[in-house]
Amino acid sequence: MKIFDCTTYHSEDLMLDVRFNILNEHVHKFIVVESEYSHSGQKKKLNFDINNFKKFKDKIIYLTIKNEPKGILDTSNPESSAYIKRLNSLKRIEQSYDYMMNGISEASEEDFIILNDNDEIPNLESEQFKSSSKKIIIFKQLFCYYKFNLLYDLLPWYGSRACKKKYLKSFSWLKNLKNRKYPFWRIDTLLSNYKEINLEIINDGGWHFTNVKTPEELFVKLSNFGHHNEFELSNTSIDDLKYQIENKIVNYNHLADKTAQNKYDFNYKLKSLDASQLPQYLQSNKVKYKEWFD
Numbered sequence: 001m002k003i004f005d006c007t008t009y010h011s012e013d014l015m016l017d018v019r020f021n022i023l024n025e026h027v028h029k030f031i032v033v034e035s036e037y038s039h040s041g042q043k044k045k046l047n048f049d050i051n052n053f054k055k056f057k058d059k060i061i062y063l064t065i066k067n068e069p070k071g072i073l074d075t076s077n078p079e080s081s082a083y084i085k086r087l088n089s090l091k092r093i094e095q096s097y098d099y100m101m102n103g104i105s106e107a108s109e110e111d112f113i114i115l116n117d118n119d120e121i122p123n124l125e126s127e128q129f130k131s132s133s134k135k136i137i138i139f140k141q142l143f144c145y146y147k148f149n150l151l152y153d154l155l156p157w158y159g160s161r162a163c164k165k166k167y168l169k170s171f172s173w174l175k176n177l178k179n180r181k182y183p184f185w186r187i188d189t190l191l192s193n194y195k196e197i198n199l200e201i202i203n204d205g206g207w208h209f210t211n212v213k214t215p216e217e218l219f220v221k222l223s224n225f226g227h228h229n230e231f232e233l234s235n236t237s238i239d240d241l242k243y244q245i246e247n248k249i250v251n252y253n254h255l256a257d258k259t260a261q262n263k264y265d266f267n268y269k270l271k272s273l274d275a276s277q278l279p280q281y282l283q284s285n286k287v288k289y290k291e292w293f294d
Helices: 013-023 050-056 082-103 127-131 171-176 215-224 228-234 238-246 280-284
Strands: 003-009 029-035 060-065 112-116 120-122 136-145 157-164 199-202 206-210
Touching: 003 013, 003 082, 013 029, 013 050, 013 120, 013 280, 029 082, 050 060, 060 082, 082 171, 112 120, 112 171, 120 136, 120 157, 127 199, 157 171, 157 206, 215 238
Parallel strands: 003 029, 003 112, 029 060, 136 199, 136 206
Antiparallel strands: 112 157, 120 206, 136 157
16 A cells, blocks of 8 residues: 655745655655645745755656636625635635645555645554554644644644545545544434544644744735635734744634634744654754754
8 A cells, every 4th residue: 555645835845845754754655736826816936846855856746736716706806705715715725635636646546645734744653543444534633833842732733634545535525524533323424425434533643833934934824825814804914923933922813713703813822842742853853943943
């Protein structure tokens, strides 16, 4: 059985470098998908350069998306609602996921397909993962913020998810599966496409290294990612982000209800994460990544 690791990409060379080095010995192919459009719909240049990853180039399958997805709604009117902007973002995100199908044609039906966002790194050394025989795998991951060893511990992150190719309906289907196992007697699992009985949560499932960026880079990301409309409404500046990073503060409320008007009203102080809980590769290369350790 071979492993195909699939991820989206915008401009995050740091996270790709970390990902490739951590997963290289386990992964047969890395599928990297980049679009000429950001999640907010802005036209962008393609940033991926294979020459930055020469060590891994024989394993990398790089795919590019040239066009916007079908069904994008008009937002030229300044009064366009946040709901419409979010709906368009979700369509672009779904397009990026489903385009990954073009990268796994050489995979056999028994090969393992892993779906991740760029900052989600599954723990493929987990004994629970290695021994699992379930149809669907979801990796429960440490939620690390700004630096590799700063922890947001108010909730776990259910990020990377996987299944054998023969079970893969689509990548957007895999992404949208509920992150819980349902008992066999739940009739609603027969009626829903996103509730699974034959599923396992990997408790030591890896790491979500979110917003590991400079304030300037983070501003660009938050202005263009899936929830860009929420960020725009917050009026957060680069100086605000610099203050939050330096003081280890998260002001985005990940616990807020989806309907909350303002999610940038939080004030959570991150905690230190012992280096022993990080991937061995990062433990061994703290000097190389010293800027990204607290």
